[in-house]
Amino acid sequence: MGQFLQQLINGIQIGSIYALIALGYTMVYGIVRIINFAHADIFMVGAYMGFFLAPVMAKIFGGAFIPTIIAAMLITGLLGFVMEKLAYRPLRYKSRLSALITALGVSIFLENFSAMPFVFGPNFRKFPDLIVAKNIPIPGSLGLSISNVLLLDVGVSVILMVLLFWFVNKTLIGKQMRAVAFDKPTASLMGINIDIVISTAFIVGPALAGAGGILYGTTYGMLASPFLGIWPGLKAFIAAVLGGIGNIPGAVLGAYIMGISEAFATSVNSNLGYGIAFAILIGILLVKPSGLLGKFMPEKV
Amino acid sequence: MTFVRTHRTIATVIAFVLVYAVIKVLNLAGILNAYYIQLIMLVGINIVMTVSLGMVNGFTGQFSIGHAGFMAVGAYTSAVITTVWLHTSTTNPWVGYPVFIVAILAGGLLAAAAGYLVGAPSLRLKGDYLAIVTLSANELIRTVIRVTDVLGGPRGLGGIPKFTTLEVVFVFAIGSVVLMRNYLFSSHGRSMKAIRDSEIAAEATGINTTRQKVFVFVFSAFFAGVSGGVFAHLLQFIHPDNFSFVKSLEYLIYLYVGGATSISGAIVGPAIFTLLPELMRSLQSWRMVIYPLILILTMIFRTEGIMGLKEFSFILIPQRQRKEVSV
Numbered sequence: 001m002g003q004f005l006q007q008l009i010n011g012i013q014i015g016s017i018y019a020l021i022a023l024g025y026t027m028v029y030g031i032v033r034i035i036n037f038a039h040a041d042i043f044m045v046g047a048y049m050g051f052f053l054a055p056v057m058a059k060i061f062g063g064a065f066i067p068t069i070i071a072a073m074l075i076t077g078l079l080g081f082v083m084e085k086l087a088y089r090p091l092r093y094k095s096r097l098s099a100l101i102t103a104l105g106v107s108i109f110l111e112n113f114s115a116m117p118f119v120f121g122p123n124f125r126k127f128p129d130l131i132v133a134k135n136i137p138i139p140g141s142l143g144l145s146i147s148n149v150l151l152l153d154v155g156v157s158v159i160l161m162v163l164l165f166w167f168v169n170k171t172l173i174g175k176q177m178r179a180v181a182f183d184k185p186t187a188s189l190m191g192i193n194i195d196i197v198i199s200t201a202f203i204v205g206p207a208l209a210g211a212g213g214i215l216y217g218t219t220y221g222m223l224a225s226p227f228l229g230i231w232p233g234l235k236a237f238i239a240a241v242l243g244g245i246g247n248i249p250g251a252v253l254g255a256y257i258m259g260i261s262e263a264f265a266t267s268v269n270s271n272l273g274y275g276i277a278f279a280i281l282i283g284i285l286l287v288k289p290s291g292l293l294g295k296f297m298p299e300k301v
Numbered sequence: 302m303t304f305v306r307t308h309r310t311i312a313t314v315i316a317f318v319l320v321y322a323v324i325k326v327l328n329l330a331g332i333l334n335a336y337y338i339q340l341i342m343l344v345g346i347n348i349v350m351t352v353s354l355g356m357v358n359g360f361t362g363q364f365s366i367g368h369a370g371f372m373a374v375g376a377y378t379s380a381v382i383t384t385v386w387l388h389t390s391t392t393n394p395w396v397g398y399p400v401f402i403v404a405i406l407a408g409g410l411l412a413a414a415a416g417y418l419v420g421a422p423s424l425r426l427k428g429d430y431l432a433i434v435t436l437s438a439n440e441l442i443r444t445v446i447r448v449t450d451v452l453g454g455p456r457g458l459g460g461i462p463k464f465t466t467l468e469v470v471f472v473f474a475i476g477s478v479v480l481m482r483n484y485l486f487s488s489h490g491r492s493m494k495a496i497r498d499s500e501i502a503a504e505a506t507g508i509n510t511t512r513q514k515v516f517v518f519v520f521s522a523f524f525a526g527v528s529g530g531v532f533a534h535l536l537q538f539i540h541p542d543n544f545s546f547v548k549s550l551e552y553l554i555y556l557y558v559g560g561a562t563s564i565s566g567a568i569v570g571p572a573i574f575t576l577l578p579e580l581m582r583s584l585q586s587w588r589m590v591i592y593p594l595i596l597i598l599t600m601i602f603r604t605e606g607i608m609g610l611k612e613f614s615f616i617l618i619p620q621r622q623r624k625e626v627s628v
Contacts, residue, residue, distance in 0.1 A: 020373060034357065035429070035432070037550070087597055088369040088603075090601045091600065091601060094604045095556060095604060096366070096606075097358075097561070098557060098600045098604045099554075099600075101553065101558065101596065101600050102596075102600045102601070104550055104553065104554060104593075104596070105554075105593040105594070105596035105597040105600065106593070106597065107593075108589070108592065108593035108596070109593035109594060109597070112586075112589035112590050112592075113590050115589075116586060116587075117592065118588075137480070161540050173484055189379070230547070234440075234546065236438065237485060239432050244564075245429075257577055269448065270452075271447040271448045271455065272444070272448065274440075274444055274447075275440065275441055275443075275444025275448075276444070276448075278437035278440045278441040278444070279435075279437075279439070279441060281433070281437045282434055282437050282438065282441065284422070285430060285433065285434060286422050286423075289426045
């Protein structure tokens with residue numbers, strides 16, 4: 001029972017990080033219908049921003065965590081904006097698949113450029129301690145404990161998710177985003193500026209991934225190499241599909257399912273932990289092709 | 302027999318043989334060393350992989366991004382037959398090569414079976430779901446290999462005899478490209494293009510779209526499996542990480558940069574992009590920064606890929622190009 005709860009807690013922790021990345025995939029997909037492969041690398045840039053900015057922020061502000069996460073979000077948001085402007089916008093009205101190949105190109109570029117010695121460097125880096133990690137025992141539960149890093153991960157992602165829900169559901173630009181995701185040509189006929197909406201999606205999604213990067217660094221305490229984004233990114237993408245790609249609550253649900261199932265499977269066998277995500281995904285897509293919360297859109301003649 | 306159509310088949314064979322002759326002469330003259338020959342063999346394997354991916358992605362308009370998974374099935378099946386079960390070696394080619402050929406064909410068949418398992422349920426759906434299911438299947442296959450001890454698990458499988466020579470690669474590439482070419486310009490090929498251009502219209506004209514899509518997918522997986530077998534017997538050591546989805550993405554890059562809607566594009570793409578990083582060797586670590594930039598610029602300024610809709614004249618008679626090629 002103790003083991004069970006511990007794995008559940010671990011799953012929720014990793015699920016929170018996946019959720020932040022998955023939201024970016026799902027927003028961009030919902031609006032422009034491309035799988036933004038470079039999103040995983042933006043997550044990586046966010047994590048490295050934590051590494052480089054934390055000492056500076058600690059000097060300026062005294063505390064490191066909040067200023068670092070905000071700075072990292074601003075930088076990754078800007079990166080997403082620039083990326084869309086330079087690499088995706090020229091292909092907007094051309095084949096969707098060429099945009100996908102461009103996304104791959106951007107991804108390879110970000111990885112290898114970051115690995116250059118004068119950028120982030122190819123080597124292992126120890127992530128600075130943004131907060132002092134300590135375990136808080138849960139009273140009345142036989143020796144179970146919760147680390148404050150975990151509370152931080154879950155807390156930050158829940159706060160950001162609530163902000164995102166508010167942004168998408170209550171603000172004007174959020175309503176425009178939903179309209180564009182629903183029907184792009186009609187939305188533009190209603191006077192919505194598609195360019196602004198797409199740019200916003202490419203700022204908000206990467207900013208969330210940047211926050212995810214900081215949480216990732218804080219949780220694992222190290223950054224392996226600038227290629228570290230690939231696998232968490234893939235998992236998050238799978239999570240977004242699992243929940244119904246284009247659907248924001250779906251991405252969060254998918255990410256927690258993914259995180260929890262992965263934590264349980266890893267406790268059995270680490271290779272199984274890696275593969276379980278894909279097995280679950282295939283199983284769900286065969287039964288419900290639009291994902292758990294996705295809506296099925298029949299094709300019109 | 303739709304496969305045995307002779308027009309342009311001989312031209313394609315001659316073109317490949319000429320390329321082979323040039324490379325062999327350069328090799329014997331000492332201009333191309335063993336390293337470059339190895340690279341050229343990889344180009345040949347990549348061409349077959351890319352053309353087979355092009356059948357699904359370019360000609361049928363479906364979107365598969367898990368081709369390396371089928372390659373893994375073929376590679377591991379053939380390697381297990383030649384290495385683990387039969388302990389063949391290159392010392393006795395009269396025994397070794399027949400076993401090798403049977404092994405790579407078995408690899409292809411098993412990959413085709415895997416292709417059927419993946420394709421049959423997911424090709425009924427439209428949109429990006431095939432992409433996601435193939436991607437997941439690719440990683441799932443890799444996970445299965447990782448946990449299976451007889452396949453070497455996470456340690457990889459080594460000691461595979463080196464049956465793959467330049468000649469083997471050329472015979473394999475010629476055979477596969479010709480087979481796929483003749484299929485693509487048959488009536489089946491025309492129904493594939495009809496599905497790509499409008500699935501609903503294709504269905505209305507009486508094409509069994511699901512059956513056609515599944516067949517192409519299985520056919521394509523077969524060639525991916527055979528390529529995997531040839532690949533395994535070239536490298537002599539295979540590891541599950543050789544066949545991750547990153548590898549699948551590489552083939553997508555080759556295909557779309559070359560030009561997904563033509564066979565010639567699927568030949569040019571892998572040839573250029575396998576050799577390009579090597580040609581830029583003097584740039585050292587900058588080459589992996591410049592490579593994606595070339596990729597992005599090609600996509601922005603030549604969206605249809607290098608070859609676009611054009612075919613080499615040895616693939617398709619120029620007069621027929623207008624008739625066969627559609628957007």
